[in-house]
Amino acid sequence: MALPRHRTRAAVIALVGTGALAACGPDAGLRSAEPSPRPEPTVTSTPSAHPLPGPYGVARNDLREDSVYPAIGEPVVDALHYDLDLTWVPDRDLLIGRETILFRAAATSTTIPLDLSSELEVARVRLDGRPVDFEHTGTTLVIEQPVTADDEHQLTLAYEGTPAPTPAPSERSDFEQGLGWSITDEHETWTLQEPYGAFTWYAVNDHPSDKALYDFALTVDEPWSGVANGQLVDTVRRAGSTTSHWHLAEPAASYLVTVAFGDFQHTDLTSASGVPLQVWTDVDGEALPGETAYLPEAVDWVEGILGPYPFDSLGILVVDNTSGMETQTMITLGDTAYSLSAATIVHEVVHQWYGDTVTPDDWSDVWMNEGMAMYLQGVWEAEQEGTSVEEKMDGWAEFEPDLRADAGPPGAYDPEKFGSSNVYYGPALMWQSLRERIGDDAFFEVLREWPAARANGTADRTDLRDWIEDTTGEELSAFFDDWLLSEESPADD
Known part of the structure; x- marks a missing residue:
C-alpha cells in the first residue's frame, strides 16, 4: 500500500495520497x-x-x-x-x-x-x-x-x-x-x-x-x-x-x-533481467502516465538489493482513484502525480517480495510489509537526493514518536486507524537500527534471504524474528518488542 504522507511533526495526513517499448491499443492480442x-x-x-x-x-x-x-x-x-x-x-x-x-x-x-x-x-x-x-x-x-x-x-x-x-x-x-x-x-x-x-x-x-x-x-x-x-x-x-x-x-x-x-490501452516493457512488464491505463490518456516508464528501472534497482524478482511478470494498472496498492504482479495505482511517482513505484515493487511472496498471516503484522517497503524507498530516495541513508532516517526519527502516539505502536496499532503512518516509519527506522547493529553484509543477507526462504508462504513476527536470530546469532526479542510494541519510541533514545 502506498504510504500516507505527513505534514508536520505533530500531524499525519491520511492520504496516499527503461526497456524496449511497444505500445498496444485496446484490440492488441484479440x-x-x-x-x-x-x-x-x-x-x-x-x-x-x-x-x-x-x-x-x-x-x-x-x-x-x-x-x-x-x-x-x-x-x-x-x-x-x-x-x-x-x-x-x-x-x-x-x-x-x-x-x-x-x-x-x-x-x-x-x-x-x-x-x-x-x-x-x-x-x-x-x-x-x-x-x-x-x-x-x-x-x-x-x-x-x-x-x-x-x-x-x-x-x-x-x-x-x-x-x-x-x-x-x-x-x-x-x-x-x-x-x-x-x-x-x-x-x-x-x-x-x-x-x-x-x-x-x-x-x-x-x-x-x-x-x-x-x-x-x-x-x-x-x-x-x-x-x-x-x-x-x-x-x-x-x-x-x-x-x-x-x-x-x-x-x-x-x-x-x-x-x-x-477501456484500456497497454504498453509492454522489459526489465534488464528480462522480467516482462506492462502498464495498463485509460485509452484516452498517455500510454505511460506520470513516472510509470520508470517501472523497469525500479525492478532493476530492487533486484539489486533483494535478488531475482519472485514472480513471472509485473504490471501497473492505472485506475480512477487516489491510492496505490501492491496487488500481486499487477500493481494498482491511482491516477495522481503522487501515486504515479517513481518513489511510489519503487515502494510497491518492494512489496512484491515483502507482503506478496511472503505475506503476514495476521493484520497485526502489516508492519512487516510497510516497514521494509518504506525503508527501501528511503534508501532509494537518499540515492536520488545525494544524501546518506543516516540523514534520511534522522529526518524520519524527528516525527516518528508523534505517529506512534497518534495511532499506537506499529505492532499493536489502533484498529480504527489501519494504514496510518506509524506502521511505515517506525519499522523502517527499526530496519536501519538493525543494519547498524549487525553490519551491512549480514543485514543485506537477511533482506535477500528471508523472502526467498518463505516464498509463497505466510509468516508472523515471531517467525521473522526467530529466523533473523538463527541467521545472525543475535538475540532480538527486546529489540523487536521495543520497536513494535512500546508506547515510547526508540527513535527518542
Whole structure:
C-alpha cells in the first residue's frame, strides 16, 4: 500500500495520497476463437512448508482467526484455487459471477462458511457437483454441508448484483470511498481491499493467512476489457464482447487480488533481467502516465538489493482513484502525480517480495510489509537526493514518536486507524537500527534471504524474528518488542 504522507511533526495526513517499448491499443492480442484450455498452475518459486500432492499443494495454508479484525475471514476454508468467471454490464452496473473454489477443509465443521457481500444475490451453490442448501446473511455465506478436516472439495456458485464498497477501518482519505469493488461515474470498475473487501465481489475466505491460486475470465462489451493479476493468456472476441483470461501462477492473499473493467490501452516493457512488464491505463490518456516508464528501472534497482524478482511478470494498472496498492504482479495505482511517482513505484515493487511472496498471516503484522517497503524507498530516495541513508532516517526519527502516539505502536496499532503512518516509519527506522547493529553484509543477507526462504508462504513476527536470530546469532526479542510494541519510541533514545 502506498504510504500516507505527513505534514508536520505533530500531524499525519491520511492520504496516499527503461526497456524496449511497444505500445498496444485496446484490440492488441484479440482474436475470434474459442478460449484455450485453462493452464495448469505453474510455480516458479519455493512451495509452502506443508504442500499437498499435485499442482495445488503450494496453496495449502495454516489458517487463523485475525487478532485485529476477527469478524472477517473464515478459518474453516483453506482455498487452493479460485476460478472467477465475471461479466460486467456497465449500463446496469451489474456483476454476473460464476465462481469455482477448490478448497481443503482446514477443520472438521458442520457447515462451510465464506465471506460474501449481501449486495450479491446467490442463485445456486453446488458442492462436488451436487446442489446444496445455503444461507446468506450480512457478509457471511454459509453452505449447509459438513466437512472433515483435510478433505478436498469443489464448490461452485452463481451470483449477481451491483457490488458496493464496505466501510474501511481507517482515517486515510484514500479509503473514504470504502474497500472492495468501486464503480466510477463512467461505470468503469476497480478494487482496493486492504485489510479486507474482496468479499464485496466474490465468495472468499477474506484473510491474509489463506493464499490461493487464481484464474480469471473477464467479459465485457467491446471496446472495454478486463484486467487482473498474473499474465494475460488468452483474449477472445465474440458477438461484440471481449473475454480476457488471466492466470496467476503463484498463490496470493485475497487483499492482493485486483480486477478492473474499462477501456484500456497497454504498453509492454522489459526489465534488464528480462522480467516482462506492462502498464495498463485509460485509452484516452498517455500510454505511460506520470513516472510509470520508470517501472523497469525500479525492478532493476530492487533486484539489486533483494535478488531475482519472485514472480513471472509485473504490471501497473492505472485506475480512477487516489491510492496505490501492491496487488500481486499487477500493481494498482491511482491516477495522481503522487501515486504515479517513481518513489511510489519503487515502494510497491518492494512489496512484491515483502507482503506478496511472503505475506503476514495476521493484520497485526502489516508492519512487516510497510516497514521494509518504506525503508527501501528511503534508501532509494537518499540515492536520488545525494544524501546518506543516516540523514534520511534522522529526518524520519524527528516525527516518528508523534505517529506512534497518534495511532499506537506499529505492532499493536489502533484498529480504527489501519494504514496510518506509524506502521511505515517506525519499522523502517527499526530496519536501519538493525543494519547498524549487525553490519551491512549480514543485514543485506537477511533482506535477500528471508523472502526467498518463505516464498509463497505466510509468516508472523515471531517467525521473522526467530529466523533473523538463527541467521545472525543475535538475540532480538527486546529489540523487536521495543520497536513494535512500546508506547515510547526508540527513535527518542
